[in-house]
Amino acid sequence: MGAMRALVFQKPGRIAWQEVPDPVVGDPADAIVRVDAVTICGTDLHILKGDVPDVTAGRILGHEAVGTVVETAGGVRTVRPGDRVLVSCISACGRCRFCRESRYGQCRGGGGWILGHTVDGTQAEYVRVPFADLSVHPLPDSIDSADAVLLADIFPTAYEVGVLNGAVRPADTVVVVGAGPIGLAAIVTAGFYSPGRVIAVDLAESRLAAARSLGADATVNAGEEPEQLVADLTDGLGADVVMEAVGVPEAFEMCTRMVRPGGRVANIGVHGKPATLHLEDLWIKDVTITTGLVDTSSTPLLLRMMAAGRLPSSSLITHRFELGQMEEAYDVFGRVEETGALKVVLGGA
Ligand SMILES: [Zn+2]
Numbered sequence: 001m002g003a004m005r006a007l008v009f010q011k012p013g014r015i016a017w018q019e020v021p022d023p024v025v026g027d028p029a030d031a032i033v034r035v036d037a038v039t040i041c042g043t044d045l046h047i048l049k050g051d052v053p054d055v056t057a058g059r060i061l062g063h064e065a066v067g068t069v070v071e072t073a074g075g076v077r078t079v080r081p082g083d084r085v086l087v088s089c090i091s092a093c094g095r096c097r098f099c100r101e102s103r104y105g106q107c108r109g110g111g112g113w114i115l116g117h118t119v120d121g122t123q124a125e126y127v128r129v130p131f132a133d134l135s136v137h138p139l140p141d142s143i144d145s146a147d148a149v150l151l152a153d154i155f156p157t158a159y160e161v162g163v164l165n166g167a168v169r170p171a172d173t174v175v176v177v178g179a180g181p182i183g184l185a186a187i188v189t190a191g192f193y194s195p196g197r198v199i200a201v202d203l204a205e206s207r208l209a210a211a212r213s214l215g216a217d218a219t220v221n222a223g224e225e226p227e228q229l230v231a232d233l234t235d236g237l238g239a240d241v242v243m244e245a246v247g248v249p250e251a252f253e254m255c256t257r258m259v260r261p262g263g264r265v266a267n268i269g270v271h272g273k274p275a276t277l278h279l280e281d282l283w284i285k286d287v288t289i290t291t292g293l294v295d296t297s298s299t300p301l302l303l304r305m306m307a308a309g310r311l312p313s314s315s316l317i318t319h320r321f322e323l324g325q326m327e328e329a330y331d332v333f334g335r336v337e338e339t340g341a342l343k344v345v346l347g348g349a
């Protein structure tokens, strides 16, 4: 058995790019994938801080990758060695009630968000992918590996949990609170439905500039009365759809104040603290609030959009590294205020 390098979680605050044994196939549905391009997610930073107690010492992190299949176990039917594939952040058993409804994120058969969480993940030279038939997507040659890695998590998350749950319709006023990678992907994919106006809210001017370049019609700094701007632009009514893409109580509560009567608040943010639900204001407003974990059921559609050149994912990639520069990439991604990082991609050149 050989050895490879991988990014290993050691304890809160400590990770290391170190030598570990190569992954081996165990279950008949497994595939081994050589990682060609990989990224770091905001969720990985939560893990690093110790916010995700299911992640234990010794776990290889990462749940987003593009790679090449090098080995498949006997039960794998849809991919074979040599195939270039997108490794989805969600694994799917394909058999449980939720998988049969395409709600893979809620899989009860051993799938769901497991990579870099309850099994070893993608921030490594090789990764074992369980349930390979339903958990990887073969990539056409026309799609670049570094671009495609953004379809492992952030684009399906923004599209399913933000745009689809928010039920964006033509002519809607859509507010996206938080213009990080997820919020920016929500702005891009809201465009599939021709909203009348998209307004982005963030504290960082660099992110508001990125929002404008990706299609936001108006941007407002979170410190400069965004609620007043939304009210002014909607004759005092509020927005049709408001998406929360931050994950802090203040942002969620702001979203519930910006939505119009009968409108929708779609929460995408990963929350670590309770937020107050102001039912004293909301009970009379017919407001729908949605939450969700991505299912990645939209990944085939998003791949077709990318192949058609309609998904400007590369403009979200601000920093590129070699795979072996994992610790440096974590450092850059972890200091966004100074580095202005959106997505960092390792490999894929
Ligand atoms: Zn993620």
Ligand SMILES: [Zn+2]
Residues within 6 Å of the ligand: 092, 093, 094, 095, 096, 097, 098, 099, 100, 106, 107, 108, 109, 110, 111
């Ligand atoms: Zn399942």
